[in-house]
Amino acid sequence: MNRDARGGNPRLTHPLVRDGRDEPLRRASWDEALDRAARGLRRGRGAFGMLACARATNETNYLAQKFARVVMGTNNVDSVDRRSHAASVAGLAAVFGSGGGTSSYGEVEHTDVVVMWGSNARVAHPVFFQRVLKGVHGGARLYAVDPRRASTAEWAEGWLGLNVGTDIALAHAIGREIIQAGLANEAFVERATSGFEEYRALVEPWTLSLAQKVTGVPAPAIRELAHAYARAERAQICWTLGVTDHHNGTAVVRALIDLALLTGHVGREGSGLQPLCGRNNVQGAVDMGAVPHRLPGFQDVLDPDARLRFESAWDTALPPHYGLNLAEMFEEMETGGVRAVHCLGENPAPSEARRLKALDFLVVQDMFRTSTAELADVVLPATAGWAESEGTTTNSERRVQRVRKAVEPPGEARDDIDILCDLARRLGHPWEYAGAEAVWNEVRSVSPDHYGMTYRRLEAEKGLQWPCPTTDTVEPPYLHGRLWADDPALRGRRAPFGLVRHVPPVDLTDERFPIRLTTGRRLDSSNSAGQQGGSPRRGEFVELCPEDAERYGVVVGEKVQITSRHGSVVVSVWIDTALRPGLAFTTLRLPDHNDTDQPTSAARCPIAGTAEYKATAIRIDKLPLVTYVG
Amino acid sequence: MTVTSLGVPRRLLDLTLDGEPVRAPEGTTLLDACRAAGKDLPALCHVDARTPASACRLCVVEVAGSRALVAACSREAEPGMDVRTDTERTRHSRRIVLELLASSVDLSTTPGIAEWIEEYGARPDRFGTDAARLEREPIIDNGLLVREDGKCLRCGQCVRACGGQGQHTFALSVSGRGFGSRVGVEYDAPLTDSACVFCGDCVDVCPTGALSVRSEFDLRTAGTWDEPAQAVTTTVCGHCGVGCELTLHVQDNEIVKVTSPPDSPVAHGNLCIKGRFGHQYIQNRD
Numbered sequence: 022m023n024r025d026a027r028g029g030n031p032r033l034t035h036p037l038v039r040d041g042r043d044e045p046l047r048r049a050s051w052d053e054a055l056d057r058a059a060r061g062l063r064r065g066r067g068a069f070g071m072l073a074c075a076r077a078t079n080e081t082n083y084l085a086q087k088f089a090r091v092v093m094g095t096n097n098v099d100s101v102d103r104r105s106h107a108a109s110v111a112g113l114a115a116v117f118g119s120g121g122g123t124s125s126y127g128e129v130e131h132t133d134v135v136v137m138w139g140s141n142a143r144v145a146h147p148v149f150f151q152r153v154l155k156g157v158h159g160g161a162r163l164y165a166v167d168p169r170r171a172s173t174a175e176w177a178e179g180w181l182g183l184n185v186g187t188d189i190a191l192a193h194a195i196g197r198e199i200i201q202a203g204l205a206n207e208a209f210v211e212r213a214t215s216g217f218e219e220y221r222a223l224v225e226p227w228t229l230s231l232a233q234k235v236t237g238v239p240a241p242a243i244r245e246l247a248h249a250y251a252r253a254e255r256a257q258i259c260w261t262l263g264v265t266d267h268h269n270g271t272a273v274v275r276a277l278i279d280l281a282l283l284t285g286h287v288g289r290e291g292s293g294l295q296p297l298c299g300r301n302n303v304q305g306a307v308d309m310g311a312v313p314h315r316l317p318g319f320q321d322v323l324d325p326d327a328r329l330r331f332e333s334a335w336d337t338a339l340p341p342h343y344g345l346n347l348a349e350m351f352e353e354m355e356t357g358g359v360r361a362v363h364c365l366g367e368n369p370a371p372s373e374a375r376r377l378k379a380l381d382f383l384v385v386q387d388m389f390r391t392s393t394a395e396l397a398d399v400v401l402p403a404t405a406g407w408a409e410s411e412g413t414t415t416n417s418e419r420r421v422q423r424v425r426k427a428v429e430p431p432g433e434a435r436d437d438i439d440i441l442c443d444l445a446r447r448l449g450h451p452w453e454y455a456g457a458e459a460v461w462n463e464v465r466s467v468s469p470d471h472y473g474m475t476y477r478r479l480e481a482e483k484g485l486q487w488p489c490p491t492t493d494t495v496e497p498p499y500l501h502g503r504l505w506a507d508d509p510a511l512r513g514r515r516a517p518f519g520l521v522r523h524v525p526p527v528d529l530t531d532e533r534f535p536i537r538l539t540t541g542r543r544l545d546s547s548n549s550a551g552q553q554g555g556s557p558r559r560g561e562f563v564e565l566c567p568e569d570a571e572r573y574g575v576v577v578g579e580k581v582q583i584t585s586r587h588g589s590v591v592v593s594v595w596i597d598t599a600l601r602p603g604l605a606f607t608t609l610r611l612p613d614h615n616d617t618d619q620p621t622s623a624a625r626c627p628i629a630g631t632a633e634y635k636a637t638a639i640r641i642d643k644l645p646l647v648t649y650v651g
Numbered sequence: 652m653t654v655t656s657l658g659v660p661r662r663l664l665d666l667t668l669d670g671e672p673v674r675a676p677e678g679t680t681l682l683d684a685c686r687a688a689g690k691d692l693p694a695l696c697h698v699d700a701r702t703p704a705s706a707c708r709l710c711v712v713e714v715a716g717s718r719a720l721v722a723a724c725s726r727e728a729e730p731g732m733d734v735r736t737d738t739e740r741t742r743h744s745r746r747i748v749l750e751l752l753a754s755s756v757d758l759s760t761t762p763g764i765a766e767w768i769e770e771y772g773a774r775p776d777r778f779g780t781d782a783a784r785l786e787r788e789p790i791i792d793n794g795l796l797v798r799e800d801g802k803c804l805r806c807g808q809c810v811r812a813c814g815g816q817g818q819h820t821f822a823l824s825v826s827g828r829g830f831g832s833r834v835g836v837e838y839d840a841p842l843t844d845s846a847c848v849f850c851g852d853c854v855d856v857c858p859t860g861a862l863s864v865r866s867e868f869d870l871r872t873a874g875t876w877d878e879p880a881q882a883v884t885t886t887v888c889g890h891c892g893v894g895c896e897l898t899l900h901v902q903d904n905e906i907v908k909v910t911s912p913p914d915s916p917v918a919h920g921n922l923c924i925k926g927r928f929g930h931q932y933i934q935n936r937d
């Protein structure tokens with residue numbers, strides 16, 4: 022019961038240090054561990070990277086990025102949330118200026134059309150999906166766009182079962198159909214957007230028949246969705262990992278935003294774009310500036326006003342360029358650009374062990390003795406953000422809510438905030454915070470979007486959504502209402518259409534690797550997050566459609582070898598009628614279960630650095646019969 | 652674009668409760684109006700923020716002009732209503748209801764019931780020791796949820812929470828009739844073979860503890876469940892970006908139960924398996 026399901030890692034109860042490269046980790050006092058960490062980091066100044074945590078509180082993430090920027094003098098800070106949200110943030114921020122979902126959950130109950138794109142929310146975000154169902158009961162039409170006919174689709178009026186990796190083609194075809202049918206919201210496009218002519222030219226080739234050929238979705242179904250979405254008074258597009266895990270995740274997000282711009286389905290109550298995050302505080306980590314190009318509150322690292330504000334608040338000089346993002350940091354670990362890393366609450370080792378081993382110095386601050394901790398020079402035992410510390414987290418509807426300490430952490434484990442402050446003090450920065458609230462008040466003082474959220478108000482009002490610039494008012498639940506303002510000055514910057522192209526998946530299927538393996542979640546597997554021992558459901562499987570199972574002559578429960586161009590692994594077979602021939606599904610995080618360093622395709626989204634998890638070409642081999650003797 | 656949220660404006664209605672004039676917002680039930688006026692009626696099958704089941708009939712009141720007693724948990728307040736909450740007739744009715752319930756159903760884990768039995772002078776034993784009773788063994792067919800038919804009122808709140816009012820899973824239903832009716836899953840299968848997704852929302856709405864989480868059941872069985880000693884803290888789920896609020900019930904520094912605050916703007920009293928049961932992984936105390 023006391024294990025982390027990420028691989029059955031036990032909780033850390035005291036600090037650990039290593040006396041030499043090949044020595045084992047041994048128990049140490051906090052003083053010794055922190056002294057060593059400080060020494061190692063001091064030497065690593067100039068080649069430092071901070072890996073922040075999408076599960077830690079806002080307060081911890083704020084201090085983590087401040088640690089990188091002020092104590093270590095670098096913008097090299099990023100959170101290990103690349104699988105789930107970076108592409109959404111990058112896409113939304115590029116169009117609208119701030120990287121948050123534009124709607125609130127409540128709006129999905131009062132809208133006319135809901136498009137769940139690449140999101141099996143029924144399973145991945147069940148409580149959100151209940152609210153979608155309320156909308157459906159209220160008369161909203163639901164469409165599911167997903168290669169699998171998953172349980173979300175069971176509630177939908179239409180299911181568009183596209184081929185993996187053809188999202189942009191489908192979105193462009195929908196956009197073209199809307200334009201051709203005269204359903205574009207011309208007034209909105211004219212007043213609030215830019216780049217429409219280029220967009221029109223870009224989507225022009227995507228006729229329904231070409232789209233049918235490329236995406237596998239019948240032309241009438243594409244047409245129906247296009248018309249339903251464009252004609253609706255209010256409409257929402259929601260997406261999850263199915264969109265953002267692609268090698269071109271940011272581009273897919275842009276293609277979806279284009280549809281909202283084309284129809285004016287953004288900036289109004291009930292109309293908007295709603296990405297759903299995989300981790301509890303992905304949104305907060307980004308909001309708090311634990312990203313290489315933004316300071317807290319989405320303020321650009323290169324914006325002179327913002328720089329001035331932070332440099333005087335923090336009494337420091339900020340590096341005048343963007344930092345390295347996660348993918349770049351890992352690359353630079355090989356080339357020597359990053360020599361020392363502080364890894365907070367995340368476990369990149371299963372896919373990045375080789376690069377982490379190349380570091381001069383690695384500090385791991387975590388609840389669990391993960392495989393990353395096993396590579397560390399210093400290991401600092403920390404607390405669970407949501408049950409062992411005070412603070413706040415920010416959910417997918419931008420709602421900041423209080424998390425509270427309910428249990429004492431085990432052994433000598435300490436609060437993330439205390440650990441970071443102690444370390445900063447040892448590196449010459451006398452950080453003193455009376456607690457999480459003091460940290461939060463500093464956040465409020467530097468981020469106008471958070472200024473109005475006092476702890477007292479967060480408690481009384483059961484969370485508040487950003488932006489919240491004043492302490493006595495609330496903003497509308499949706500963002501970017503400005504785009505509808507009559508006064509061009511209020512309307513502000515136009516929202517640019519994203520001119521993105523359909524690129525087929527990098528990892529093509531062929532005779533040797535004929536099956537497309539896609540990954541996702543089942544209800545009781547929460548990515549790599551912890552799971553209880555008593556889980557009532559089955560374990561990890563590769564799921565095939567009945568036709569493919571017959572073709573390969575495999576049955577439920579049989580162990581098979583699945584091989585991609587990057588590695589192979591043995592798993593059991595499950596049969597799922599939601600799948601189609603040529604498409605397999607697994608919740609396995611292949612890297613976690615494989616010996617090779619890079620088993621999934623190594624392509625990354627060039628903008629956000631999201632690794633491609635959604636579309637690996639594989640083959641399935643029966644295992645040789647084994648005869649047991651004796 | 653700054654607006655101040657005022658909520659939906661609601662008209663106030665004038666009515667009298669036990670002869671005292673009170674005002675209640677339009678759309679409130681008599682039970683809510685009574686509670687707002689500081690009168691606590693016994694109410695068993697009523698769950699905050701849910702559709703009333705009106706099954707237990709403990710909350711009955713007299714309304715002038717209505718011949719039958721009225722269930723306060725489901726009747727909406729109307730202007731000019733003259734409501735009596737504590738009359739000979741209501742007390743008598745509540746006493747009989749308590750006697751019938753307590754003689755046929757195991758109410759040992761029902762909060763508040765002992766006080767009501769005493770308050771109304773109910774004698775559940777007056778039907779003798781051979782009064783019909785649902786005696787059933789607890790059903791423990793998985794590691795998370797326990798079902799104890801013998802404690803079930805057949806109020807149906809769990810069925811609604813599992814179905815169209817919340818989860819939309821429709822794993823639970825009431826089958827059979829009259830005394831033989833019971834809450835179960837299709838074909839009486841083990842829960843693990845049913846449509847159940849183990850969200851545990853049925854546990855939160857069950858008024859008698861007929862549905863419970865395994866951790867609570869085990870501690871009760873061991874005799875170590877100690878509710879007064881438990882600390883209750885509300886925080887936010889650490890499993891996904893939806894961000895549901897969770898109430899953690901902690902005994903001896905262990906999370907022994909997780910419930911969902913009904914007034915949460917995010918989850919409205921619902922959870923999924925991860926929020927409800929996914930806490931055990933942090934509990935390494937040895």
Ligand code: SF4
Pocket residue numbers: 802803804805806807808809810834853856857858859860861862
């Ligand atoms: S199990 Fe509980 S909620 Fe369900 S019908 Fe019985 S008493 Fe009501």
Ligand code: SF4
Pocket residue numbers: 145146147148149888889890891892893894895918922923924925926927
């Ligand atoms: S209870 Fe379920 S839906 Fe809600 S935040 Fe937790 S994991 Fe997400």
Ligand code: FES
Pocket residue numbers: 693694695696697704705706707708709710711722723724725
């Ligand atoms: S509480 Fe009103 S009938 Fe049960």
